[in-house]
Amino acid sequence: MDALWKQYPSTAIGMGYFKYADELKIPDATEFADDIRFTRSYLDSLHAMEFAKLSENNRIDYLMLQNDLYGTLWYLDTFKVQEWNPAMYNLGGDSYEIISKQFAPIEKRLMVLSHHLQNASAYYQAGLANLRQPTREHTELAVQQNLGSLQIFDQSLQDSITASSLTGLQKDSLRHNIEATKAAINSYVADLKKLLADKNYSFRSFRIGEQNFDRKFHYDIVSDFTPKQIFEKAVTAKKNYHNEMFRISTELWPKYFGTEAMPADTLMRIKKMIDRISDRHVTPEQLFDTIRQQVTELQQFVVTKNLLSLDSTQKIVVRKMPAYMSGTSLASASSPGPYEPHSDFYYNVSDLTAMPREKALSQLREQNYYILQILSIHEAVPGHLVQLEYSNRSPSIVKSVFGNGAMIEGWAVYSQRMMLENGWGNNAPEMWLMFYKWSMRECCNVIIDYGLQCLNYSKDDVVNLLKNEAFQEEAQVEEKYHRATISQVQLCSYFTGSNEILALREAMMKKQGEQFNLKNFHEKFLSYGSAPVKYIAQLMLNEN
Ligand code: ZN
Numbered sequence: 335m336d337a338l339w340k341q342y343p344s345t346a347i348g349m350g351y352f353k354y355a356d357e358l359k360i361p362d363a364t365e366f367a368d369d370i371r372f373t374r375s376y377l378d379s380l381h382a383m384e385f386a387k388l389s390e391n392n393r394i395d396y397l398m399l400q401n402d403l404y405g406t407l408w409y410l411d412t413f414k415v416q417e418w419n420p421a422m423y424n425l426g427g428d429s430y431e432i433i434s435k436q437f438a439p440i441e442k443r444l445m446v447l448s449h450h451l452q453n454a455s456a457y458y459q460a461g462l463a464n465l466r467q468p469t470r471e472h473t474e475l476a477v478q479q480n481l482g483s484l485q486i487f488d489q490s491l492q493d494s495i496t497a498s499s500l501t502g503l504q505k506d507s508l509r510h511n512i513e514a515t516k517a518a519i520n521s522y523v524a525d526l527k528k529l530l531a532d533k534n535y536s537f538r539s540f541r542i543g544e545q546n547f548d549r550k551f552h553y554d555i556v557s558d559f560t561p562k563q564i565f566e567k568a569v570t571a572k573k574n575y576h577n578e579m580f581r582i583s584t585e586l587w588p589k590y591f592g593t594e595a596m597p598a599d600t601l602m603r604i605k606k607m608i609d610r611i612s613d614r615h616v617t618p619e620q621l622f623d624t625i626r627q628q629v630t631e632l633q634q635f636v637v638t639k640n641l642l643s644l645d646s647t648q649k650i651v652v653r654k655m656p657a658y659m660s661g662t663s664l665a666s667a668s669s670p671g672p673y674e675p676h677s678d679f680y681y682n683v684s685d686l687t688a689m690p691r692e693k694a695l696s697q698l699r700e701q702n703y704y705i706l707q708i709l710s711i712h713e714a715v716p717g718h719l720v721q722l723e724y725s726n727r728s729p730s731i732v733k734s735v736f737g738n739g740a741m742i743e744g745w746a747v748y749s750q751r752m753m754l755e756n757g758w759g760n761n762a763p764e765m766w767l768m769f770y771k772w773s774m775r776e777c778c779n780v781i782i783d784y785g786l787q788c789l790n791y792s793k794d795d796v797v798n799l800l801k802n803e804a805f806q807e808e809a810q811v812e813e814k815y816h817r818a819t820i821s822q823v824q825l826c827s828y829f830t831g832s833n834e835i836l837a838l839r840e841a842m843m844k845k846q847g848e849q850f851n852l853k854n855f856h857e858k859f860l861s862y863g864s865a866p867v868k869y870i871a872q873l874m875l876n877e878n
Contacts, residue, residue, distance in 0.1 A: 335731060341372050347428045349672025349735060352437045356449035361423065362460040366410055372834045377403045390876070394862070394869040395732040401666050402736050405553035413546060416645040417536055418468045420476035420526055421820070423461030425515060426483025427452055429524050430656060433491060436677065445852040450509040454515035458522040458719060470530070470537040471819040477526050480519050482657040536549050542630050544552075550823045555740045557830050557864035561784055561823075564830050568780035571829070572803065575770045575777070576600065582767045601802060606770055608805045611764050615702040618686035618694045625683060626652050632715035632753075639756050643855045648679060648723050650714055655682040663695060663813070665709055667718035672726050672734035679708075679719045696809040704759070706769035711753050716856075717746035724860035733863030739824065741867050744831015745860070747776055752834075774804040777827040783825035834867035837858070841875060 336353075339346035343354035359365050380400055388396060412498065415422060418703055432447045491512070494504055529535050542550070551561045559567075583604045587596050590610050597603045616624045636642050662682050670677040686694040694710055701709060711717055723743060725734050750769065759765035778799060785791035796815050799804045806814070818825060838859070843850045862870045 337372075338376075339558075341369065344428055347431050348671060350435065350437070350674035350677075352432070352435070352446070353730030355428070355432055356446045358450050358457055360453060360460045361373050361416060361464060365460075366416065370410060371409065371642050371700070373403050373406045375460060390873055391730065391862075394586075394865050394873070395730055397869060398736045398865060401556060403555060408549060408553060413542075413550065416464050417466040417471040419686055420461065420465055420468050421472050421479055423458060423476065423522070424480050425451065425457065425484055425519070426479065426486050427659075427684050429483070429515075430486050432714070433486070433494075435674065435676065441492060442501055443594070443794070444495060444498055444508055447502065448504070448511050451511040451515045454511070455518040458518040460653040462522060462525055467536070467538045468529070469819075470542040471540045471816075472486060473526050473530055473537070475820050477523050480523050484516060484519060485657045487516055491581055500720075506644060522753075523606065540763075541787050541790070542822050545870070547784070547787050548643065548841065554823050555827060555830055557740060557834065558739055558868055559830060561788070561826065564780055564826055564833075565784045567833065568777040568829055570778040572774065572781070576604070579604045579608075579767060581769045582770075584761045585595075605805050607767065610806075611704070611767065612699040612702045614704075618650045618689070618691075618698065621686055621698075622652060622654075622683060624706065627680065628710040629681065630709060632710060632758075634715050635753070635758060639736065640853050641752070641756060642720065642853060643729075644862075645723055645729050648719075650681055650719055651678045652683060655684045658769050663817070665703060665713050667713045669722035669723070679723065681714050681719065693809055695808045700807040700810045702768070704765050707759065707765075708750050708769060709770050711750050711758070712746045716753070717749045718742065720744045720861060721864070722859075724857075725864045728861060728863030729793065730863050732863045733777060738866040740827040740831035740871070742831070742835070742864050743827040744833075744835050744867060747773075747828045747832035748835040751836075771805055775806075776832070778804045779825040780829045783821075783823065785820050786818050789852070832868060838867060838871045838874065845875065 339349075339351050340354055340746065343359060346353070347355050377400070380403070382398060383396065386395065428450065429447060432443055432450060435443075437443070438446070465571065469761065488727065491497075492509075495508060498505075500508070516858055523875060527871065529537075551557075556565075580600050580603065583606075584596065586607055587603075590607065597606060611687045630654065633644060639642060659668075666682045668680045668682060688696060689697075713719065725737060728734055750772065752760075754769055782791065782796045782799065792814060796818065797811055800811045809844060839855060842855055858874060859870060860871065
């Protein structure tokens, strides 16, 4: 693992491993060739082991490592993301981690930052030189996110430098490196803006096509299902959710509309009910306090209902989303890496007060009174932040490090249904209606991801689906379309992972009969760390 982090110091920073944080790899052809050499050599070492002689737990690690190494080769020599995604070149995230994570005294961290930034200019030049016909969408994203990164080097960092006990010379050199970094970012952004302004420049399509999609799904998701099968399952799920929503809307009708006639059309009836219930939402100013309160209540619920034991020392901090992360979603979770198990867990929330009022209110109708609770279940308790805390406790560093996105998202999605099944929201029909509306997102995520990338769906196809069939607000639809053009496969992870977890729970109930206990199932499942569900299922189903 140490060799891996030496090879990829930037990935290491994201994991909370700061030993090589002062180094910055220049992303040029020499470096990519070295990555390939490194990967092949570790595949050889791995294959020298006798798989059959490994413990079951180590077999999972073996398969996860092998998958990651093959994936690395594919990303570099076939998918070639370094040639078309200018947003992968950004020094903001690592700089932010170095400054904000308490891995050493502030003076030490400032010196690490100073070294880290010393070749910023070469870094951005190499990035620019790698680009061969980028997509317009990733070019725009690179501009937006790199401009966001500039904020990391603003006044508050300058104040920390002034207040620190570094020598005058050290301060000067750090300030010099920061200025040079800002200049490199500005120059990179200017070059990208030139491309964007050039009417004759032909950007590559953001659609990666079925063949690449299949491979990416294979490496990123690790499931027994093919993308096409998941797509078909999602289409079926959409039908089932519509049936449930129609039933609930009909039942709730008199409560909200009295004797007013019900629309005969299924989707119209559901839409009218959702619109009415969405009126109940917080203001942009109340958002942070509401979410803090929810986190506390969710923790109490999980414990009193015997769903899962929680680490009482885990501290969940609700904070304003850092600028370098912004641009993709309203809320997100960030946890300490596997090497820093005692630092804080963050529930990042976009500051809607800074947004045009109309846009903010549209987002809050979408994240209304009911959905906001489901969002907090997903991001925080017992979703991401709880799962990641369990994962960091897992004895396998491989599983913590090579966390499987479909298992992670699958767990967060599974928690939503599980919490409601156990009485969160008191079985209110409104809560269930909104649950199905929210769940519609996950199956539509699959439909638009696969549809856009493989089936040539147009933007209109996506907008119609999300607006008319998934009842989403305009702001949400725009955000989702944007996200579906800058990511691939990731949107399938929610639906795929949660389906696999539900199937495993069913299989365990069948296997254990009377002995089945939900709390034990959850704790056992999470104890393996963030491994692909299909590998966890093999272990759990084989155990006596
Ligand atoms: Zn999530």
